[in-house]
Structure formats: structure tokens, C-alpha cells
Amino acid sequence: MTTRCTTYLLLFLSFYLVVNCGNIKDFASANEELKTNNISYTNTIKPIIESYCITCHSGENPAADFVLxxxxxxxRQTEKGExxxxxxxxxxxxxxxxxxxVALRQAIQKWAENGFKQHTTITTSTSQTMxxxxxxxxxxxxxxxxxxxxxxxxLMQGHWIGKMNIMGQKYDWFSFDYxxxxPSHIHGIYEGGTVGNLLTSFFISNYNGKRTIxxxxxxxxxxxxxxxxFVLDHVEQTGTEQYFxxxxxxxxxxxxxxxxxxxxDRLSFNSYTSRFGLKGKPKQHMKFDAVRKHSGIAKATAQQLNYPKNIVDKDFSTGFPKPNWGNAYPTITSASYMHRDxxxxLKTLGELAGDPYNISEIPYLARLAVDIEQNAQIKNYPLIIYLSQNALTDNNGKLHLEYGQLKQDLFDSIFLFPDLAPNTRSFTFDYLHPGQYYITVLADLxxxxxxxxxxxxxxxxxxxxTPNSSQTINIKDILNRN
Ligand code: HEC
Incomplete structure (x- = not known):
């Protein structure tokens, strides 16, 4: 594994985010504008600055004494070069x-090279298609x-570990903890870290007159x-294989x-997307082939929650709400809810996006904020937080290594592995399964x-x-060189 997980997440999520709806500015549409060389301040640059810079470079006391x-x-700031x-x-x-x-950075570069266009006169190819x-x-x-x-x-319960293939990029080790x-809802998340996260959960609902998943x-x-x-619309059993x-x-x-x-004990989890219908027939973009390493923890939780039970978790029998993608995009193609700020x-974002299932209604999850004490040895390096079933280090803080790598069984005890930008001082897990973990912070030299x-x-x-808890942990002394 040589590529950072971050790259993977960017690719994964960007695939869905091609529609520039409402106030959402994503780099996939910046890509589109890069291709057509149609970059203006109003259409491209302003939304980028508003999303990434304005919180600090505006107001009465702007950072570095300038506003954007x-x-x-x-x-002016771009012309100066800084x-x-x-x-x-x-x-x-x-x-x-x-x-x-990178697409956003290139967009600013191109904008400068092309002479700082203020407005776009022709519409971009994306909005024409829409x-x-x-x-x-x-x-x-x-x-x-x-x-x-x-x-x-x-079948879904357990700690799945396997290979991820996302749009042609391969990752040898990946984990989903379901x-x-x-009683009728199961949840798994990939915490990517600085760049974001990705969850998939499955629950019982009433949809179009049927009780379904x-x-x-x-x-x-x-x-x-x-x-x-998504709605379950096909189930098949061939021999010992079950397909959903x-x-x-x-x-x-x-x-x-x-x-x-x-x-x-094998799972093959694939997904296909058409970029909201803009790119023809859906194409495969994710393939996760995994083995269930264990299911004891999931089963213990199941017993406690009386899972799985055939009862409705969230009812949509009166219809599923149609998303609102803003005036610019009247054609809705997907049950997808979005908002940028x-x-x-998460609770407010969900409400503003119109997401019919708000995080505040989601039972039996917890929140963990991690405060990280930086030091001179680590401040220039990316960090990874590991939440694992077993301790990854000994009492002196040294990793249990074997041939220069973490022992395989310890590696496979890792549930979550968010990847943080250099000099990060805090990170929050918002959808954490209650339970017992070890936490280890690593500077990836x-x-x-x-x-x-x-x-x-x-x-x-x-x-x-503990369930529904919200706690903060301080991690100090990230000092042990392995
Ligand atoms: C979290 C707050 C924050 C955000 C967000 C932020 N900046 Fe800054 N920026 C600062 C601070 C603080 C400084 C002064 C310290 C330094 O130079 O590192 C600074 C300095 C700068 C400087 C150097 C100015 C000089 O005279 O040396 C530039 C250029 C700059 N920022 C551009 C940007 C741009 C462009 C963005 C968005 C892409 C951005 N900043 C986002 C806080 C921020």
C-alpha cells in the first residue's frame, strides 16, 4: 500500500459530487470548468474562497491583515504571488x-493565467447538460x-477487512466495522480524517407500500x-451465495x-454510479472484497439491542421527500441531499440539506473528540489516529512490529484510521460505535x-x-520513535 487513504476518499466522494447544486462548490465541477477553460471569479473562484478562506481572511481582524x-x-493577493x-x-x-x-488549486492558477476573468458569459457544459x-x-x-x-x-454483522478498488486504484488493506x-438498523463508517468520511447504514422502512430494507x-x-x-429491489440465492x-x-x-x-465469511460490496445521470449508464466505481475477521462484538451488541427484529426503523410510507437542489438545478435525478457549510x-447540515434522517435521531452511537498535543518532532507530518480492539504499542509506546510492519493480527484489529493533515490539533469521531477500544496516534514519518x-x-x-456519550480525550507525548 503506497498511496494515502485520503486520495481514495476524495475519489470516492467526488464521484457523487459532480452537480454544482445551490451553494455547493466541489472540485469535480471545478474540473469541468478547467477542461472548458471557462473560469471566472463569480462562478469558480469566489465559491472556492468562500469555502476555504473567508472564515479567517475577512471581518474586523482578518488573518495576516488582509481580506479576501x-x-x-x-x-490583488493572487497577483502578488503569495x-x-x-x-x-x-x-x-x-x-x-x-x-x-488539486483541481481547485489549478483553477485558481488558470484563472490568473487567463487574466482574472470576473464573470462567465457562457454557461458551463455541466449546467447545459442539466x-x-x-x-x-x-x-x-x-x-x-x-x-x-x-x-x-x-449477514452484514462483523468486522470486514479486505481489498478496496476504487476507480482503478487498489488498496491492499481496508476495514469496515458493521x-x-x-433493532433494525446496522451501521458502518470509514472515517477518512481531515478530508471527510463515508458511511453506509441499512435499516427497515416502509417504501412504496412494502416493508423493505x-x-x-x-x-x-x-x-x-x-x-x-437506496432501496432493496432484488434478492437472489445461488447455492450458498446470497445477493442483495x-x-x-x-x-x-x-x-x-x-x-x-x-x-x-466473504463479502463482495460493489457500487455503480452515473454521476446523477450526467454520464450515461452507471459504471462501477467501488469494489470491496472482504473477509469477516470476527463478529463477536457485533453479536454482543445485537443481543443487547434485540437485533435483528422485523420492525420499522424509519417510516417512509407517506412518501420519500424529494430533494431540493436549488433553482439552478430543477431536474432532480437522485434521492441525494446536500449542503455545504x-x-x-452534522445535525444542522442534515436539516439544511433536507436529509430525511437526521443524526440526532440515530440511536446508539457516540461522539469522541480527540485533542492532540503537537511537538517539534511531528508537526510537519501527517497523523493517523487508530482505534483498535487491541493495543498497538507496548507499555513504552513502541509498536509491536514484525519485519518492520505492525503484526498482522494487530493490524486486523484496527476499526477506524482517520488520516490527518500535518499540525492538526483536534479531530472528532461523530458516528462511533459504543464499546471498548485502544487509541493510538501515529505521526507518519x-x-x-x-x-x-x-x-x-x-x-x-x-x-x-458508552452509548450516546460525547467525550474528549487528550493525546500527549507522541514521542516514541519506532
Ligand atoms: C484557519 C484560518 C485560515 C484559513 C482558513 C486561511 N488562512 Fe490564510 N492565513 C491565516 C493566518 C493565521 C495567516 C498568517 C500566518 C501565516 O502566514 O501562516 C495566513 C496567511 C496567509 C497568506 C500569507 C500572507 C502574508 O502576507 O504572508 C496568504 C497568501 C493566505 N493566508 C491565503 C489564504 C488563502 C488563499 C486561503 C484559502 C485558500 C487561506 N489563506 C485560508 C489563516 C487562515
Missing amino acids: NTYEAVR LLQRINDRYEPMPTDGLMP EKHEFTPPKIVPIDINYQGFDFFE RPIA MARNGGILNGIYRMSY RFVDAYGGKEIMWMELSFKD TSLD NQDGYVSKGDITSKSIPLII
Whole structure:
């Protein structure tokens, strides 16, 4: 594994975020504008500055004594050269918490090269496609789980470890920890760290007159909140293999879908997307082939929550709310809810996005804020927080290594592994499964994206997370060189 997990997450989430809806500015549409060389202040640059810079470079006491709130101001700072230098400086990045996606940085560069255009006169290819796009949603016929499919909840439980392949990029080690969070709701998340996160949960609902399973998939990428909903519309059993297909709860299989097949202790989890219908038929963009390492923890939680039970977790029998993507995009193709604002909490973001299932209603999860004490040895390096079942270090804070790498069984005891930009001082897990963990913070000196010889670690310390709790832990002394 040589590529950092961050790259993976960017690719994964960006795939959904091609529509520049309402006030959402994402780098996929910046990519589009880069291609057409159609970059203006109003269309491209202003939204980037507003998302990434304005919180500090505006107001009465702006950082470094300059504001970035007008065309003239942004142009002046860019002409001086400092702005372009700092947005590309890995060690002293602007924004301070890490470099922006490369497409956004290139957009600012191109804007300068092309002479600081203020307004766009012709519409971008993306919005032209959207205007012409007609879409009639299909009638989705869900699987009635009173007859088949209910065993999905039994099958999904466990700590899955395997290989991830995302748009042609391969990752040798990846983990999803699926545990019940209610009698008929199971949840797993990938905490990517600085760049965002990605969750998929499955729950029982009433949809189009049937009791069925729905999936909720999305997360946060650079402050863009997105949540998409899927419905179980196909179940198949061949020999010992069980297959489940979930399609977009508004646009159906033509827009996006995911499939999970289980055979013994193996899971194959694939997803396909058409970028909201803009790119023709859905193409595969994720493939996760995993083995269930254990399911004891999930099963203990199941017993406590009376899971799996055939009861409705969240009811949509009176219809599923249609998202509002803003005036610019009247054509809705997907049950996807989005909002961008880097300063808001998940509850407010969900409300503003119109997400029908708010985090505040989600039972049996917890929140953990991690405060990290920086020091001179580590401040220039990315950090990784490991939440694992076992301690990764000994009592002196040294990793249990074998051939220069973490012992495999310890590696496989890692549940979550958020990846943080250099000099990060805090991180919050918002959807944490209650339970017992060890927490270890690692400064990734060789920058290979995972735990290995040469890295500097804190000592692994035990942690108990109770349901619905919110706690803060301080990690000091990230000083042990391995
Ligand atoms: C979290 C607050 C914060 C954010 C967000 C932020 N900056 Fe800054 N910026 C600062 C602070 C503080 C300084 C002064 C210290 C320094 O130079 O590192 C600074 C300095 C700068 C400088 C150097 C000015 C000089 O005269 O040396 C530039 C250029 C700059 N920022 C541009 C940006 C741009 C462009 C963005 C958005 C892409 C951005 N900043 C986002 C806080 C921020």
C-alpha cells in the first residue's frame, strides 16, 4: 500500500459530487470548468474562497491583515504571488488545515493565467447538460422483507477487512466495522480524517407500500454534506451465495446502485454510479472484497439491542421527500441531499440539506473528540489516529512490529484510521460505535499512509465509549520513535 487513504476518499466522494447544486462548490465541477477553460471569479473562484478562506481572511481582524471578500482583493493577493505560493505549500498550507484538492488549486492558477476573468458569459457544459436533461423516475418495486431478504441483517454483522478498488486504484488493506445501532438498523463508517468520511447504514422502512430494507450512504467531504438513499429491489440465492441489490430511492438503477453478495465469511460490496445521470449508464466505481475477521462484538451488541427484529426503523410510507437542489438545478435525478457549510455541525447540515434522517435521531452511537498535543518532532507530518480492539504499542509506546510492519493480527484489529493533515490539533469521531477500544496516534514519518517502522507513536491507551456519550480525550507525548 503506497498511496494515502485520503486520495481514495476524495475519489470516492467526488464521484457523487459532480452537480454544482445551490451553494455547493466541489472540485469535480471545478474540473469541468478547467477542461472548458471557462473560469471566472463569480462562478469558480469566489465559491472556492468562500469555502476555504473567508472564515479567517475577512471581518474586523482578518488573518495576516488582509481580506479576501471581493474580486479586487482576491485578484490583488493572487497577483502578488503569495496566494498561489501558499495554497500549494505542503508545509505551510493555506487553508491552514491542509491543501485543497488539486483541481481547485489549478483553477485558481488558470484563472490568473487567463487574466482574472470576473464573470462567465457562457454557461458551463455541466449546467447545459442539466438543463437539457429530462428525467422521469422509474417505479421502484421494493423487496418485501416479510417474504425474503430479512437475513441481510444477520449477514452484514462483523468486522470486514479486505481489498478496496476504487476507480482503478487498489488498496491492499481496508476495514469496515458493521454493528447494530437499533433493532433494525446496522451501521458502518470509514472515517477518512481531515478530508471527510463515508458511511453506509441499512435499516427497515416502509417504501412504496412494502416493508423493505433501505440504505443510507454519504458523508462529509470538505464541508459538503451528502446523503443518498437506496432501496432493496432484488434478492437472489445461488447455492450458498446470497445477493442483495439496492437502487437509488428516487432515480433507481439508472442513476446509482450497490450490490452486496455474501458467501460463507466473504463479502463482495460493489457500487455503480452515473454521476446523477450526467454520464450515461452507471459504471462501477467501488469494489470491496472482504473477509469477516470476527463478529463477536457485533453479536454482543445485537443481543443487547434485540437485533435483528422485523420492525420499522424509519417510516417512509407517506412518501420519500424529494430533494431540493436549488433553482439552478430543477431536474432532480437522485434521492441525494446536500449542503455545504464548513462551519456547521452534522445535525444542522442534515436539516439544511433536507436529509430525511437526521443524526440526532440515530440511536446508539457516540461522539469522541480527540485533542492532540503537537511537538517539534511531528508537526510537519501527517497523523493517523487508530482505534483498535487491541493495543498497538507496548507499555513504552513502541509498536509491536514484525519485519518492520505492525503484526498482522494487530493490524486486523484496527476499526477506524482517520488520516490527518500535518499540525492538526483536534479531530472528532461523530458516528462511533459504543464499546471498548485502544487509541493510538501515529505521526507518519515515511508517509506511506499506514503504520510502519520509523513512525512516531503515542502509547496505546484503553478507552470506553458508552452509548450516546460525547467525550474528549487528550493525546500527549507522541514521542516514541519506532
Ligand atoms: C484557519 C484560518 C485560515 C484559513 C482558513 C486561511 N488562512 Fe490564510 N492565513 C491565516 C493566518 C493565521 C495567516 C498568517 C500566518 C501565516 O502566514 O501562516 C495566513 C496567511 C496567509 C497568506 C500569507 C500572507 C502574508 O502576507 O504572508 C496568504 C497568501 C493566505 N493566508 C491565503 C489564504 C488563502 C488563499 C486561503 C484559502 C485558500 C487561506 N489563506 C485560508 C489563516 C487562515
